[in-house]
Amino acid sequence: xxxxxxxxxxxxxxxxxxxxxxxxxxxxxxxxxxxxxxxxxxxxxxxxxxxxxxxxxxxxxxxxxxxxxxxxxxxxxxxxxxxxxxxxxxxxxxxxxxxxxxxxxxxxxxxxxxxxxxxxxxxxxxxxxxxxxxxxxxxxxxxxxxxxxxxxxxxxxxxxxxxxxxxxxxxxxxxxxxxxxxxxxxxxxxxxxxxxxxxxxxxxxxxxxxxxxxxxxxxxxxxxxxxxxxxxxxxxxxxxxxxxxxxxxxxxxxxxxxxxxxxxxxxxxxxxxxxxxxxxxxxxxxxxxxxxxxxxxxxxxxxxxxxxxxxxxxxxxxxxxxxxxxxxxxxxxxxxxxxxxxxxxxxxxxxxxxxxxxxxxxxxxxxxxxxxxxxxxxxxxxxxxxxxxxxxxxxxxxxxxxxxxxxxxxxxxxxxxxxxxxxxxxxxxxxxxxxxxxxxxxxxxxxxxxxxxxxxxxxxxxxxxxxxxxxxxxxxxxxxxxxxxxxxxxxxxxxxxxxxxxxxxxxxxxxxxxxxxxxxxxxxxxxxxxxxxxxxxxxxxxxxxxxxxxxxxxxxxxxxxxxxxxxxxxxxxxxxxxxxxxxx
Amino acid sequence: xxxxxxxxxxxxxxxxxxxxxxxxxxxxxxxxxxxxxxxxxxxxxxxxxxxxxxxxxxxxxxxxxxxxxxxxxxxxxxxxxxxxxxxxxxxxxxxxxxxxxxxxxxxxxxxxxxxxxxxxxxxxxxxxxxxxxxxxxxxxxxxxxxxxxxxxxxxxxxxxxxxxxxxxxxxxxxxxxxxxxxxxxxxxxxxxxxxxxxxxxxxxxxxxxxxxxxxxxxxxxxxxxxxxxxxxxxxxxxxxxxxxxxxxxxxxxxxxxxxxxxxxxxxxxxxxxxxxxxxxxxxxxxxxxxxxxxxxxxxxxxxxxxxx
Numbered sequence: 001x002x003x004x005x006x007x008x009x010x011x012x013x014x015x016x017x018x019x020x021x022x023x024x025x026x027x028x029x030x031x032x033x034x035x036x037x038x039x040x041x042x043x044x045x046x047x048x049x050x051x052x053x054x055x056x057x058x059x060x061x062x063x064x065x066x067x068x069x070x071x072x073x074x075x076x077x078x079x080x081x082x083x084x085x086x087x088x089x090x091x092x093x094x095x096x097x098x099x100x101x102x103x104x105x106x107x108x109x110x111x112x113x114x115x116x117x118x119x120x121x122x123x124x125x126x127x128x129x130x131x132x133x134x135x136x137x138x139x140x141x142x143x144x145x146x147x148x149x150x151x152x153x154x155x156x157x158x159x160x161x162x163x164x165x166x167x168x169x170x171x172x173x174x175x176x177x178x179x180x181x182x183x184x185x186x187x188x189x190x191x192x193x194x195x196x197x198x199x200x201x202x203x204x205x206x207x208x209x210x211x212x213x214x215x216x217x218x219x220x221x222x223x224x225x226x227x228x229x230x231x232x233x234x235x236x237x238x239x240x241x242x243x244x245x246x247x248x249x250x251x252x253x254x255x256x257x258x259x260x261x262x263x264x265x266x267x268x269x270x271x272x273x274x275x276x277x278x279x280x281x282x283x284x285x286x287x288x289x290x291x292x293x294x295x296x297x298x299x300x301x302x303x304x305x306x307x308x309x310x311x312x313x314x315x316x317x318x319x320x321x322x323x324x325x326x327x328x329x330x331x332x333x334x335x336x337x338x339x340x341x342x343x344x345x346x347x348x349x350x351x352x353x354x355x356x357x358x359x360x361x362x363x364x365x366x367x368x369x370x371x372x373x374x375x376x377x378x379x380x381x382x383x384x385x386x387x388x389x390x391x392x393x394x395x396x397x398x399x400x401x402x403x404x405x406x407x408x409x410x411x412x413x414x415x416x417x418x419x420x421x422x423x424x425x426x427x428x429x430x431x432x433x434x435x436x437x438x439x440x441x442x443x444x445x446x447x448x449x450x451x452x453x454x455x456x457x458x459x460x461x462x463x464x465x466x467x468x469x470x471x472x473x474x475x476x477x478x479x480x481x482x483x484x485x486x487x488x489x490x491x492x493x494x495x496x497x498x499x500x501x502x503x504x505x506x507x508x509x510x511x512x513x514x515x516x517x518x519x520x521x522x523x524x525x526x527x528x529x530x531x532x533x534x535x536x537x538x539x540x541x542x543x544x545x546x547x548x549x550x551x552x553x554x555x556x557x558x559x560x561x562x563x564x565x566x567x568x569x570x571x572x573x574x575x576x577x578x579x580x581x582x583x584x
Numbered sequence: 585x586x587x588x589x590x591x592x593x594x595x596x597x598x599x600x601x602x603x604x605x606x607x608x609x610x611x612x613x614x615x616x617x618x619x620x621x622x623x624x625x626x627x628x629x630x631x632x633x634x635x636x637x638x639x640x641x642x643x644x645x646x647x648x649x650x651x652x653x654x655x656x657x658x659x660x661x662x663x664x665x666x667x668x669x670x671x672x673x674x675x676x677x678x679x680x681x682x683x684x685x686x687x688x689x690x691x692x693x694x695x696x697x698x699x700x701x702x703x704x705x706x707x708x709x710x711x712x713x714x715x716x717x718x719x720x721x722x723x724x725x726x727x728x729x730x731x732x733x734x735x736x737x738x739x740x741x742x743x744x745x746x747x748x749x750x751x752x753x754x755x756x757x758x759x760x761x762x763x764x765x766x767x768x769x770x771x772x773x774x775x776x777x778x779x780x781x782x783x784x785x786x787x788x789x790x791x792x793x794x795x796x797x798x799x800x801x802x803x804x805x806x807x808x809x810x811x812x813x814x815x816x817x818x819x820x821x822x823x824x825x826x827x828x829x830x831x832x833x834x835x836x837x838x839x840x841x842x843x844x845x846x847x848x849x850x851x852x853x854x855x856x857x858x859x860x861x862x863x864x865x866x867x868x869x870x871x872x873x874x875x876x877x878x879x880x881x882x883x884x885x886x887x888x889x890x891x892x
Contacts, residue, residue: 367699456736460798463692464749464805465726474752479739581739581785 060558063551064315069154073147081282082127100144128164153183157297167279204268222250339529350435355442383440391501394433425506428525438491449483485575499533507534532560636869642669651705675854682860692728729802729810735794737786745786749805772800792823812842
């Protein structure tokens with residue numbers, strides 16, 4: 001950029017030196033590409049997260065929506081009925097085609113497939129009726145279909161045992177006598193009696209869990225007392241003989257107590273057993289089904305939008321509030337939801353005070369130097385230790401050392417019979433293990449929050465004659481509380497989603513008893529518990545029927561995400577309130 | 585805590601780079617002595633502070649005797665001796681880095697919070713030693729109120745801010761707390777502005793109000809001395825005016841020691857003024873004399889703006 005035109009030609013000596021060329025035109029100098037690079041990175045991250053969430057949400061929310069029931073007749077004359085579960089495209093070989101269609105049609109069908117590019121679509125039908133067919137799913141290729149209909153009276157029954165049943169209502173029997181036949185009449189009878197039977201079933205279950213369970217518990221307690229005497233005095237002592245007498249009397253009394261309850265249960269059972277619905281499958285087999293075993297039944301192809309909506313919500317309700325059945329492949333996940341929430345809250349109760357105290361010492365009391373720096377680095381590094389290592393530590397230290405010690409001191413009788421109380425995985429040890437796992441998060445966040453409290457505020461407090469602890473308690477901690485809560489929120493999210501260590505220290509496939517119930521002392525920290533994260537693993541990868549349980553994987557994942565989000569929202573709300581209080 | 589100290593001095597230096605002492609040798613007015621303070625400082629020699637006679641008749645609340653202070657290796661105060669007269673306002677002036685804030689913070693031992701500080705010399709409040717192995721720092725600080733450069737209300741309600749010193753003493757009597765709160769806020773000229781929102785956060789007040797809240801907090805503990813560390817440097821002129829008026833009002837009932845950068849402020853609010861230079865107390869006398877007819881040329885240079 002020379003300026004010759006502007007310079008007076010007479011004053012050559014004063015002419016300014018030519019300017020250094022400016023990189024004004026360089027794209028990088030203007031920073032434009034950085035906008036795109038940073039923005040692109042953000043979009044990539046968002047796309048991955050949104051994609052993951054979308055998969056979970058779409059599959060999770062769609063899982064319980066009722067779909068039509070299709071009846072397919074193959075060229076071989078076989079009839080299948082069920083819901084379309086999956087679809088894909090494949091390239092059938094001649095052998096595959098030959099296997100699926102009658103001999104005489106192989107050539108023409110194979111030729112037709114070849115003409116259309118060699119590809120064929122097939123669908124996976126969920127046909128249920130496991131007790132008859134020993135399988136839940138059938139693949140049906142489009143070329144083997146002779147007839148494909150959606151029958152009006154195709155009925156889906158969800159049962160307590162054996163999973164789903166697809167068929168047509170044939171007749172309704174009470175005490176073996178046919179009271180209705182034909183689909184419409186049979187279904188009318190079913191709807192008439194079903195609610196009553198379910199109530200009776202629930203009553204029976206309540207009796208089993210409540211009074212009957214109490215009697216059995218009392219029996220076990222009596223047996224334990226006897227066992228204590230045996231361990232203390234020996235089997236041939238006088239005391240043992242006396243105790244045996246007491247025990248026998250107790251058992252007799254309890255048995256007497258038990259009898260009417262058992263009778264009641266048997267009566268309810270017998271009453272329910274009177275009602276049977278005979279279902280005819282698509283290929284013409286009649287199958288009697290006890291009505292009390294049926295959880296839900298409907299004609300998928302007759303349902304309007306609102307009917308489907310009703311079924312949809314009824315399924316969600318069952319999923320959230322019921323216990324699992326059939327090795328977790330059916331029913332609900334309530335114990336897992338409960339276990340997850342209780343375990344996470346317990347973990348937070350352990351980790352936050354611990355972390356805050358540790359951070360307080362590290363930041364406020366310890367002389368800042370080499371040693372403290374090393375401790376700080378070590379704490380930060382703990383966050384990078386694989387979580388399964390914490391699980392191993394938890395099992396080895398909490399369960400086998402601390403737990404075994406507690407057992408020896410307080411539960412020697414159970415231990416002698418080979419039933420460890422605390423010396424195995426349980427809620428308490430799982431919470432402590434996860435507390436350990438999330439401790440670095442809390443310590444780091446708390447330290448940052450403490451460091452961010454302005455020096456002037458501390459000085460003001462000291463100048464008023466406050467001691468160090470008074471300053472910390474009245475000024476520093478309140479001011480740092482939102483930051484500490486951020487640490488808690490991070491710990492919560494981390495802890496709620498953790499599965500690997502739980503497998504070692506207390507999460508169970510099925511835990512019949514909730515860790516909190518009405519029985520003294522109400523919280524049972526020694527019990528194993530169910531956890532949604534572990535449930536996902538169990539249902540998705542350990543189940544016999546992993547195809548059938550796939551929707552449950554998504555719904556469970558969805559539930560876990562929603563629970564973590566809900567817990568976080570509560571914490572964030574609390575933090576916002578605190579901020580408002582301390583910062584404005 | 586080394587880094588704290590470093591940060592502190594760094595901040596001060598960045599804010600006001602110190603002009604080299606002997607950079608300019610201004611013309612000497614006829615009535616002033618050639619004291620040679622610059623020379624003495626340069627050669628690290630001790631010299632006597634020019635103390636005006638008026639001070640000898642005052643009774644002192646705080647007495648400082650031959651006080652030295654080091655930040656690690658660096659000495660910040662050199663043999664400072666002075667008394668703080670009862671029920672009077674005493675101003676500490678001097679160029680940045682002269683040690684006036686350091687001296688102020690020695691009175692209530694705020695410098696203890698900095699690990700590397702070492703001191704030598706005597707300091708007493710009402711004849712009780714401030715430094716010494718048997719002194720309870722917390723009890724000592726309760727006898728001394730302090731207001732800082734930046735308003736630093738605590739993250740709590742106005743009410744709780746004011747009664748903080750009572751709270752930490754464990755006072756629970758609600759009537760007493762309310763009485764002290766009102767009295768202190770009235771004393772700080774803030775009562776009428778905040779009486780309807782005592783239970784709102786103190787952080788919601790304006791800067792000037794916050795500073796008056798801090799003054800209310802300082803006088804709530806009924807201190808024997810109030811230390812003001814450049815209390816107006818973060819405030820606008822109107823808020824400054826209010827604080828200065830307040831200092832006037834407090835002067836009769838409290839002994840006040842104030843550090844200020846602003847010489848007009850010193851001349852307006854104080855009864856006595858001490859001029860400090862590079863850690864030494866150079867001249868100390870009635871404000872009127874210091875600003876109009878100082879004994880030393882160096883003081884004159886500073887107060888007239890020829891140096892500093």
